Amino acid sequence: MTMKPTGSIQIGYRAMKKAVVANSLFPTFRVGQWLRFPLLKWLTPLGSMPHERQLARTSKNATLAISAFFSWLALAYCPAALAAEPAPGKVLLEELTSFELREKIATGTTTVLIPIGGTEQNGPHIAIGKHNVRVKFLAEKIAQRLGNAIVAPVLAYVPEGAIFPPAAHMRFSGTLSIPETVFESLLEATAKSFKQHGFHDVFFLGDHGGYQKSEARAAARINQAWQGDSKFRAYGLTAFYEAAQMPYTQILRNKGFSDAQIGTHAGLSDTSLTLAVDQSLVRTHLLVQGATTSPADGVYGDPRKATAELGQIGIQLIVDRSVQAIQEAIKQRAVR
Numbered sequence: 001m002t003m004k005p006t007g008s009i010q011i012g013y014r015a016m017k018k019a020v021v022a023n024s025l026f027p028t029f030r031v032g033q034w035l036r037f038p039l040l041k042w043l044t045p046l047g048s049m050p051h052e053r054q055l056a057r058t059s060k061n062a063t064l065a066i067s068a069f070f071s072w073l074a075l076a077y078c079p080a081a082l083a084a085e086p087a088p089g090k091v092l093l094e095e096l097t098s099f100e101l102r103e104k105i106a107t108g109t110t111t112v113l114i115p116i117g118g119t120e121q122n123g124p125h126i127a128i129g130k131h132n133v134r135v136k137f138l139a140e141k142i143a144q145r146l147g148n149a150i151v152a153p154v155l156a157y158v159p160e161g162a163i164f165p166p167a168a169h170m171r172f173s174g175t176l177s178i179p180e181t182v183f184e185s186l187l188e189a190t191a192k193s194f195k196q197h198g199f200h201d202v203f204f205l206g207d208h209g210g211y212q213k214s215e216a217r218a219a220a221r222i223n224q225a226w227q228g229d230s231k232f233r234a235y236g237l238t239a240f241y242e243a244a245q246m247p248y249t250q251i252l253r254n255k256g257f258s259d260a261q262i263g264t265h266a267g268l269s270d271t272s273l274t275l276a277v278d279q280s281l282v283r284t285h286l287l288v289q290g291a292t293t294s295p296a297d298g299v300y301g302d303p304r305k306a307t308a309e310l311g312q313i314g315i316q317l318i319v320d321r322s323v324q325a326i327q328e329a330i331k332q333r334a335v336r
């Protein structure tokens with residue numbers, strides 16, 4: 001004996017199956033099957049005698065009722081309860097659920113920004129996590145402006161030179177360094193993961209100078225692998241890093257600061273940018289005390305005149321230039 005569900009149940013069952021498959025809700029699906037198919041097996045030998053047929057009909061009805069109940073349960077709770085809103089305003093991947101992210105991708109959020117920081121010394125006055133905090137802050141602002149972008153978790157482990165004998169920042173406590181090959185592989189795998197989830201444009205935003213070439217190399221290799229599919233592209237967003245260099249430096253010069261003050265690492269420029277993002281990262285009492293610092297302290301520049309207001313100018317510049325470069329890159333990719 002075979003049992004076919006009634007029309008309505010069949011619709012319910014199909015809808016349930018569709019909803020379940022769509023939502024990957026396999027545990028609930030299995031509950032329905034688990035209760036349903038043992039009953040089918042139990043009913044199979046019945047039906048040879050009239051009272052058995054009656055019993056079979058009664059049991060069949062009971063089975064159908066149970067089946068219908070589970071179909072209803074699945075329909076009532078699965079799609080409705082699991083339907084996710086695209087979570088407007090939220091751009092940080094780590095703050096979204098997977099279902100919210102899926103909705104965002106389906107409704108056109110197909111750009112992802114991969115913020116790259118670094119864990120390095122910044123003299124006596126800036127905390128070691130400077131790059132990580134700053135790049136997350138900036139990437140979030142850029143994504144909000146773009147309106148169709150998500151910000152990936154910050155990559156905090158980056159190449160900082162030889163570990164032993166220690167080179168550059170590695171000579172100071174707290175700096176962490178990984179090999180360039182490892183870093184580039186990390187970028188490649190991360191970009192490929194985002195493509196797998198439906199993102200079309202993957203941007204690397206690096207806050208530190210040393211690995212800009214690695215970003216470009218990784219992007220070139222990724223694009224080589226994606227050659228057959230022009231919808232997908234990876235980019236080392238040099239505009240992000242470069243905005244904080246020459247254009248910002250020029251503004252500071254115009255305000256009367258010397259190159260020796262502006263500096264390249266933990267100086268006036270770097271410290272001002274950090275103050276604009278998160279004042280708690282800067283030991284401002286050391287700036288006020290006015291003690292001079294030098295490369296021997298891990299400082300290249302003079303941070304004593306740094307202010308959040310000066311930093312705010314740089315923040316605006318980085319966000320504006322990055323948004324412009326990203327929009328232009330996507331436009332170029334679309335017409336290829």
Ligand SMILES: [Zn+2]
Nearest residue numbers: 118120208209
């Ligand atoms: Zn750096």
